[in-house]
Amino acid sequence: MPELPDLLHVLARLREQLLDRAVEAERVRDPVVLRCLVRGNLSLVLGRTLRDVLRRGHFLIFRFEGLDLAVNPMLAGRFRLAAPGEPDEPALGFAIEFRPRGDEPGLELRYLDEKSMGKAYLGAEGDWSAIPAFHSGGIDVLSPEFTAERFVSLLRHRKDQVRVFLLDKKALDAIGNAYADEVLFEAGVHPKTFCRRLSHDDGVRLHGAIVKVIREAVDEVAARDAPIEEKVRDFLKVRRKETCPRCQSKLRVAGVKGMDAWYCPRCQPETRPGLVDFRKTGK
Ligand SMILES: [Zn+2]
Incomplete structure (x- = not known):
């Protein structure tokens, strides 16, 4: 499961590599991962430019002009940046290919998830009300x-x-x-x-x-x-x-x-009675 430091690193890299690129192609390999909150499918992002990537709790939100793709990687989900045409990983859920930016070549964002537990929600920009367990407010x-x-x-x-x-x-x-x-x-x-x-x-x-x-x-x-x-x-x-x-x-x-x-039983001593105090067992 990605933790906050992992997510912040991923967020920074994705912003650096993908912002202001337009979508060239998309493919969904594991339909279980994707939920559409608007009529249509992932092809709605075709031709749109990625304007922002945000974090809300454990969700990363890819903001395309007018559309948000909110991804919760759950236990095993992760992102990978690949060159377009690289062979697919067995755990591929979906992929979004971005067009070249300046003199940088095209780049593919891949979502991989061995457990198919993570979810990606495609909805109208800023409308996250239908997303279960969306940023729980801590x-x-x-x-x-x-x-x-x-x-x-x-x-x-x-x-x-x-x-x-x-x-x-x-x-x-x-x-x-x-x-x-x-x-x-x-x-x-x-x-x-x-x-x-x-x-x-x-x-x-x-x-x-x-x-x-x-x-x-x-x-x-x-x-x-x-x-x-x-x-x-x-x-x-x-x-x-x-x-x-x-x-x-x-x-x-x-x-x-x-x-x-x-x-550590010595550095973090037990404060509740009735449990083994390892400080006294000599181990
Ligand atoms: Zn210790």
């Missing part, structure tokens, strides 16, 4: 509005575990599975801690950890400048890792509401 964690006070007040009203709260797209835009582990590690908070057990200072520390982890990841992913179909994750500190980079303890995996959470 506060952008990179915006100036995302202050420590705002975060602490959100936290105070939660009854769930902190990791569940971090992943709630209605509250925060947006932290996914991978960065939730990194944020909690940075803040020294156990993933199963209930929000109500966190003090004001814990909340402020957690807010600082979100901003630091996501900003650093945005910079790192942008600096690597990998092809947009790749997710750069090798710089993560705890997610899918063996050993804590701070104290060298063996990292553990906890199930939090059906999701696997990686954490």
